[in-house]
Amino acid sequence: MQDASQHRTTIMHHCWPLSTWCFLVSLLLGLCTQQRAAVALQIEVCQNKDCCRRFQGAFSLPRVLKDLSLPVTATGCLSLCGKGPNVAVIRKVNGTSTKEYVNGLVDPLTAISSLEPLSGPISPKLKAAVQVMERGQKATSFQDKETLFGSVIRTLELDEEQRQSTALAHALVLRGSARCDARQYETALEDAQLAANVLCGSSTTSDSAHSHDTDLLSKLYRIQAEAYEGMGQLDNAMQALRNWSVSDPSFEKKIAKELTRLQQKLEPN
Numbered sequence: 540m541q542d543a544s545q546h547r548t549t550i551m552h553h554c555w556p557l558s559t560w561c562f563l564v565s566l567l568l569g570l571c572t573q574q575r576a577a578v579a580l581q582i583e584v585c586q587n588k589d590c591c592r593r594f595q596g597a598f599s600l601p602r603v604l605k606d607l608s609l610p611v612t613a614t615g616c617l618s619l620c621g622k623g624p625n626v627a628v629i630r631k632v633n634g635t636s637t638k639e640y641v642n643g644l645v646d647p648l649t650a651i652s653s654l655e656p657l658s659g660p661i662s663p664k665l666k667a668a669v670q671v672m673e674r675g676q677k678a679t680s681f682q683d684k685e686t687l688f689g690s691v692i693r694t695l696e697l698d699e700e701q702r703q704s705t706a707l708a709h710a711l712v713l714r715g716s717a718r719c720d721a722r723q724y725e726t727a728l729e730d731a732q733l734a735a736n737v738l739c740g741s742s743t744t745s746d747s748a749h750s751h752d753t754d755l756l757s758k759l760y761r762i763q764a765e766a767y768e769g770m771g772q773l774d775n776a777m778q779a780l781r782n783w784s785v786s787d788p789s790f791e792k793k794i795a796k797e798l799t800r801l802q803q804k805l806e807p808n
Contacts, residue, residue: 590623597676
């Protein structure tokens with residue numbers, strides 16, 4: 540018994556106090572955080588026509604990756620045409636860059652499984668949202684679209700980390716477009732405004748052109764223009780078209796024609 544007591548005493552003398560252990564744990568956590576912060580990621584997506592044609596999804600590959608909250612830029616041909624769709628994953632760790640090519644991203648599920656080992660964990664809710672939005676876009680009935688897009692919106696709005704996600708803005712735009720097609724103009728406008736709030740962090744759309752997601756901004760402005768015209772508010776429809784032109788000048792000629800058409804509707808016979 541005495542030997543056992545002496546043994547326990549010896550162990551206690553060689554154990555560090557709790558405060559020391561806490562300090563070491565916090566130090567290690569800090570080092571891990573610094574290491575993660577030192578990693579920068581960028582995914583370049585080939586926009587060659589052949590690569591774009593090979594992607595089998597309701598949306599483009601860049602759109603899917605944006606909805607997964609991955610940093611995406613478009614690039615020219617990556618000279619791997621027979622293996623596309625292709626992306627280049629660029630990782631910069633402590634100032635040192637590496638580039639790895641990933642091929643055969645033929646659909647959203649393949650893209651997720653191929654890129655997640657390189658990008659790090661992707662939110663399960665975003666992965667699910669991408670798949671449900673695919674189903675909603677392919678649905679033929681308004682009720683199915685309303686149900687599927689609505690489920691994505693409710694799920695992401697309840698998640699504090701995803702309330703400002705591109706995926707939420709995209710789901711709102713998709714539901715708004717479906718509602719506009721069904722001539723539910725007031726609720727379509729509500730969805731477009733909510734999408735603008737997510738993209739711009741504002742209750743108005745006046746500064747929307749400063750958002751990085753030109754594609755979604757263009758679509759929400761088109762929803763606003765169509766909805767306002769359907770409600771007979773032609774001045775508001777024209778303003779939405781002007782906002783669209785500022786957001787994406789590549790549609791300037793098309794928008795000019797629409798503005799002329801609406802202006803003619805405003806003029807007395």
